[in-house]
Amino acid sequence: MSEAYDYDLFVIGAGSGGVRAARIAAGHGAKVAVAEEYRVGGTCVIRGCVPKKLLVYGAHFAEDLADARRFGWEVPDCRFDWPTLRDNVLSEVDRLEGIYGEILDRNNVEVFDQRAKITGPNDIELADGTKLRAGTILIATGARPVIPEIEGAEHAITSNEVFHLETLPKRVAIAGGGYIANEFAGIFHEFKCDVTLINRSDKILRHYDEAVRDRLLQISLMKGIKFLFNAPFERIEKQEEGSLLLHMKGQDPMEADVLIFAVGRAPNTQGLGLQEVGVELGKNGAVLVDEDNQSSVPSIYAIGDVTDRVQLTPVAIREGQAFADTVFGGKPTRVDYDSIPSAVFSHPPIAGVGMTEGEARTKLGSVKTYVSDFRPMKNVLAGRNERALYKLVVDDATExxxxxxxxxxxxxxxxxxxxxxxxxxxxxxxxxxxxxLHPTMAEELVLMK
Structure with missing residues (x-):
């Protein structure tokens, strides 16, 4: 390390990608520091995929307990207690945050529990005024939920606040049609809330295969989740007793106890000083980087959601690994973004990898599709009409x-x-x-003709 620098690498943001990059770079012999203004672990661990998946597990017991009676179990009427689940989930988040901190400590990564901004190509200033220099700076600040600029938006919450609700609302409105909106719609419905999903367009989950997303819509409607399409928000009123009156274009006003905005996520680049030092940003504030995660300033790199390439935790982790191996490990590595699997933990869940049927027909021309539309064995005995759908999309020319x-x-x-x-x-x-492998649901993947 040059005597001109305090650190070889300074990482801003201790989420999954930033922690991986810091750990691997330190393993390659670099002197590393991380600044994190909130909590170590980032969105996924603290207020994203991990606590959300735990809520999904908790919600699914509603169906499992009902189904158990058909399997011979004498299950009494059960009462759900939201504070118990909420507090247990938050305790698990605390445990995981501690593990992430231990990982950094074991790898001799210095952690600054405060905000940092960039004041030069190699210069960082902490919130307390401390000035530091680093040979390389990595931006790994992730993204935040978007809150639309409409009258009364301050009365709504985002996915960040869901995990801290004091009480379970009776009427939940969710704005959006993506994976976060559909996941929370399923969760709150299983908790016996009255759920309405409000979408400004006419489709949900537009990046998923049409047949699969249509099946989720059909099942969700059958369960009792309500949908309003082509309903952009105009304003939100807070009424005297505390409920919200929602006004959407082309719709009658509706009341809700809680409104959750799940209309997208924006890169966290505000106030970092990036443009002042010459880092080029996209129209939504994303850091523009090349295939090696390098920005327009050679000493400054970025990974994860702050680049707005693929907003998935495993992608951020892979990018962090590739960055550290390339810059500090002498092992040039680039992330392959082809065929990234993804999932929606709705009720029931969706998963997909590769091209949808529509994408394949556009790109390849002639394709074949193989579909299995079946009722899972467990659903049959439980008396549920809910059907599963599997689809293979095949290139007709190459199979x-x-x-x-x-x-x-x-x-x-x-x-x-x-x-x-x-x-x-x-x-x-x-x-x-x-x-x-019989009898399984997965066997359908090798039985389609």
Whole structure:
């Protein structure tokens, strides 16, 4: 390390990507520091995928307890207690935050529990006025929920605040049609809340396969979740007794106890001093980087949601690893963004990898699709009419399976293994050659004709 610098690497943001980059760079011998103004662990651990998935597990017991009676269990009428689940989830978040802190400590990464901004290509100033210099600076500040600029928006909450609700609301309105909106719609519905999903467009989950997202809409409606489409917000009024009156274009006003905005996430670049030092930003504030995560200023890099490339935790982690190996490990590495699996932890969950049928027809021309539309065995005995749907999208010319899309129980767990086949560019006859593991839902992947 040059005597002109305090650190080889200074990371701003201690989320999943920043922690990985710091740990790996330190392992390569770099002197590393991290600044984090909130809590170590970032969105995923503190107020995102981990606590949300725990709420999903908690919510699913509503159906499991009801189904148990059909399987011979004498289940008494059960009462759900929101504070118990909320507090247990928050305790688990605290435990995980501690683990992330221990990881940094074990790797001799110095942590500054305060905000940092960039004042030069190699200069950082902390909130307390401390000035530091680093040979390389990494921006890993993630993204934040978008709150629309409409009258009364301050009366709504975002996914960040859901985990801290004092009481369970009776009427929940959710603005948005993406994965966060649909996941919380399923969660609150299982908690016996009256749920309405309000979307400014006419589609949910527009990046997922059409047949799969249509099936989720059908099942959600059957369960009792309500949807308002083509309903952009005009204003929000807080009424005297504390409820909200929601005004949407083309719709009658509706009342709700809580309104959750889930209309997208914006990169956290405000107040970091990036533009002042010459870092080029996109129109939404994202840091523009090249294939090696390098910004327009050679000493400044960025990874994860702050770049707004693919807003997924595993992608941020892979980018952090690639950055550290390239810059500090002498092992040039680039992330392959092809065939990234993704999931929606709705009720039931969705999972997909590769091209949707629509994307494949546009890109490849001639494609074949293989579909299994079935009722899972557990649902049959439980008396549930809910059906699963699996789809293989195949390049007609090469027989390569270019996409797998699923909705049904445990779809994300099944897809993780199936994604290997798409990444490896396996062909449909190779799927056919695999013997079925019976009786399972996953066997449908090798039985489609």
């Amino acid at each position: 390569e399976v270019v996409g797998i899309h699923m909705i049904g129980p445990d779809a994300p767990e099944i897809l993780q293994a199936a994604a290997i086949a798409v990444k490896a560019r396996l062909k449909k006859p190779q799927f056919d050659e695999v013997l079925a």
